[in-house]
Amino acid sequence: MDTRPIGIFDSGVGGLTVLTELRKKLPNENYIYIGDTKRFPYGSKSKETIIQISKRIVDTLISKKVKLIVIACGTATSQALEELKQIYNIPIIGIIEPTVENQMNEKVKKVGVIATRGTIRSKVWETTICKKNPSIAILSKETPLLAPMAEEGWIDNEVAKSAIKEYMKDWKEENLDALILGCTHYPLFEKLLRKELGDTIKIINTGKEIAKSLEQYLKENDLKNEGIGTEEIYLTDTESNFLNVAKQLFHKEIKIQKIDL
Numbered sequence: 506m507d508t509r510p511i512g513i514f515d516s517g518v519g520g521l522t523v524l525t526e527l528r529k530k531l532p533n534e535n536y537i538y539i540g541d542t543k544r545f546p547y548g549s550k551s552k553e554t555i556i557q558i559s560k561r562i563v564d565t566l567i568s569k570k571v572k573l574i575v576i577a578c579g580t581a582t583s584q585a586l587e588e589l590k591q592i593y594n595i596p597i598i599g600i601i602e603p604t605v606e607n608q609m610n611e612k613v614k615k616v617g618v619i620a621t622r623g624t625i626r627s628k629v630w631e632t633t634i635c636k637k638n639p640s641i642a643i644l645s646k647e648t649p650l651l652a653p654m655a656e657e658g659w660i661d662n663e664v665a666k667s668a669i670k671e672y673m674k675d676w677k678e679e680n681l682d683a684l685i686l687g688c689t690h691y692p693l694f695e696k697l698l699r700k701e702l703g704d705t706i707k708i709i710n711t712g713k714e715i716a717k718s719l720e721q722y723l724k725e726n727d728l729k730n731e732g733i734g735t736e737e738i739y740l741t742d743t744e745s746n747f748l749n750v751a752k753q754l755f756h757k758e759i760k761i762q763k764i765d766l
């Protein structure tokens with residue numbers, strides 16, 4: 506048993522979709538979440554900037570004595586994970602590997618990936634999927650408006666509906682077996698995406714995949730906690746809309762603290 510917390514970070518509210526899945530699967534863990542609202546959005550920033558920011562956050566989480574770190578952000582996973590793994594000894598898990606490992610099996614012939622500009626341009630989803638299963642056809646698309654809309658809580662209004670419609674219009678006829686939500690803000694649009702793409706497509710929420718893989722990892726390494734399960738949420742800028750959106754989207758009271766980094 507290991508009572509130390511699990512560190513999680515994202516640029517804003519998106520990582521809460523991951524925290525929600527982790528909490529469901531691993532309710533007895535303590536979590537420390539950093540939402541880097543001061544630097545949102547990550548999706549349009551350079552790789553160098555994302556690496557620099559991610560290092561600062563990882564250092565902060567390590568100073569809070571976490572047992573491992575979950576990068577609950579597709580952009581930071583695709584741009585910084587490899588670098589971070591070379592620098593730090595602490596286990597760091599991103600959203601891409603668990604998703605590919607758990608979901609890209611022989612049943613999937615054609616998959617679509619939507620994510621931020623930085624993630625799509627890195628091509629890390631393609632290379633990781635191809636390594637696991639080279640016969641899968643992969644379509645990918647930058648959908649940069651979705652994360653800022655989620656930060657505003659615009660997940661079901663006319664603007665959100667039009668944006669999803671526009672982004673998905675050329676994928677309707679593609680007969681995709683699966684759609685990977687390559688940015689952690691996107692599970693908030695699952696309903697609208699399903700409306701556009703139909704009932705048969707499998708929509709993959711990376712938070713669920715991390716939760717499955719993490720449960721296994723904690724068990725195998727004797728790192729599980731059996732406590733009451735606490736949550737500390739830190740934001741780098743508290744003037745953001747985070748609290749309102751988090752309440753509206755996740756229907757729970759959240760207490761936030763300011764952190765300078």
Ligand code: DGL
Nearest residue numbers: 519546547548579580689
């Ligand atoms: N939630 C993030 C991701 O998964 C970041 C979105 C952003 O900050 O642009 O990519």
